Amino acid sequence: MRPLEGITILDLSRVLACPFATMILAEMGAEVIKVEQPGSGDETRSFEPFAQAEGGEEVSGYYMALNRSKRSITVNLRSEEGRAIIRDLAAKADVLVENFPVGTLKRRGLAYADLAPLNPGLIYVSCTGFGQSGPYARRKGYDTVFQAMSGLMSLTGERGGGPVKPGLPVADLTSGLWVAIAILSALQGRVRTGKGGHIDVSMFDAQVSQLTIAAARFFALGEVPPRLGTEHPGRVPSASFRCSDEKWLHITVSDQHWEPLCRSLGLDEMLADPELGTNSGRVARREEVMQGITSAMEKLTRAQAFAVLDGAGVPAGPLLSLDEVMADEHVRARGLVQRFEHPTLGEFPGLRSPLRFDGWEDPRFGRPPLLGEHTEEVLREHLGMDAARVAALREDGAL
Template sequence: MRPLEGITILDLSRVLACPFASMILAELGAEVIKVEQPGTGDETRSFEPKMQGEGGDVSAYYLAFNRSKRSVTVNLRSEQGQAVVRQLAAQADVVLENFPVGNLRKYGLDYPSLSAINDQLVYVSCTGFGMTGPYAQRKGYDTVFQAMAGIMSLTGERGGGPVKPGLPVADLSSGLWVAIAVLTALTGRAKSGKGSHVDFSMFDGQVGLLSLAAARWFALGEVPERLGTEHPGRIPSAAFVCGDGKWVQITGSDQHWAPLCNLLGLEAWAADAALAKNAERLARREEVMAGLQAAIARLDRDELCRRCDAVGVPAGPILQVDEVLSNAHVAARGMVVEYPHPQIGSFRGLRIPFRFDGFDDPEVQRPPLLGEHTDEVLRERLAMSVDEIQRLRADGAI
């Protein structure tokens, strides 16, 4: 048994953040019914990169965020289609949507409409800027939220311009926030017996990640500058280039300072009582960082990492994606999985990173073909006959 078995999620979302959340919940055991537009489906089905197979091409973007779900196609502009969604919502535990504010109200699929027929429903609205406030009607994407919430202002080399992180951190972290919201609301429902509406703003989610940068502002009135890989409040904590041109990240606290200096041949610094304290190292940032870099440049990366490991100094090689995905520890932890796919033969993905003792571990199933489960879901959940389903399809409702 997986932890979320018995939970049904009606997923009206598309693209990345919410599909990522519902995929996590699906692989933890929830049944996720993904509602897609007939003919086209989630727009990420057309996104690059594409995988080519005997059965056609498939978007790797879609595959990455939609495993383990069931796909039904419903035309939300059709009154009959809206009725189908309402019937499914009446039986669901969770509705997840990321439409612009107010869009679902005109279809009778907003929270007031659906909670009227299912008062235990957990309804999560994931919007760019939330249901209220002066930005509520604004549009945005991952990079817009990164920009407006300060993430980009913190990212980049010293003296350089702002930089976008290499992954869509606003989308990915919003997916995690949404999953947390769903689980929290379900726990609350178990106590109160009633559902709830969750108003989640992707912008708020990024502001919430400012954490230490916000703490420095609240404490010191300091606007953090871009420092590349350096930490504003800790030395050492940065990436260094080694003698073989490869990079390593070293992050240590006071107890790691002397062992690090000794393994680098900086015995005088190891014996310097002043430098034993982080505050003094911060005050002498330029000198200390230059000295560390010069010493590290005399060693190859793997040798440096071995020396750090031997004395308990936290350090790790900066690996590229191909190196990570072929890493022995990643393999030992089973993080890369492979599943069969009817169009492209097979595909690999990254498993949900939980291991349970007392429950079954997350289970990976392939992403659905567009509308693959429409008939099955309507028969099983709404007790529709073959003729009723055919009429809905002929009318363009599904």
């Protein structure tokens, strides 16, 4: 048994943040009913990259990365009969997740206030760019807009250079994690009260809340942190260093690692300097310390530098490219890449959940659904509809 078995999530969301959240919960055992637009489905079904089947059919890798282990139904929310289906499903669901622009579902009679009387235990999650209130509530935005406006992008980039976005959509991904946390918290709260509620998740808020240490420096020192590349503003050394073979190694050192670092790299003068034995002393003399380590690392290949530092117990790791990560022995040993059987692609790889349970079954690794694949069976199982009724709804354009 998986920990969320018996929980039903009605997922009206699209694209990345919320589908990522509901995939996490689906793989922990929840039944996630993904509601998609008839004909086209979630927009990401048309997003690159595409995997190509032998017959030439293309399937979005983007969609597959965020929608495993779900059931897909198609419902036309512009149809009154379609909206009635959503109301009926919500009346039986534990959770509803949506990321429509503020006010959209209210106009369609599917807001929390409309559905709560049908199901007082319903947990209704609205994830929008800027939240349900405030001067920006009706603004539109994407991952990079939230990165920019939250200050995250201002912290990312090389010294003296312009802002740089991270290589992954971190605003979407971390907002998805907050949505999952919100749902799990509300489910636990409902155990005590028997009542559901409405949760307002703002992707902008989520990014501002994650400024944490950068905000701490501002609150404590009045400092607006500069861009430092891979360096840490409050710890030295903590940075990536180029090695003689043009590969990079990242090193992060606390005081207890300073001596073995210096001995491993032959930095005898630095080791003999008592001021550099403390992090505060090294922060004050950042340029000197960084130059010394940089010069030492330039004489070693990445493999040599890692071997000597890891052997001395110094926290360090090679900066790996994506192909190196996928080939890494620890990634293979932990089974982080798994495969599902897709109806058109055959066997296809993906990244498993990082969670491992003792006492429950581990998260499942199911395939993503075809568009509308489960419409008839979900309506039969949850609403008692027969094939004739489903066919009539299709004919009327509700499905």
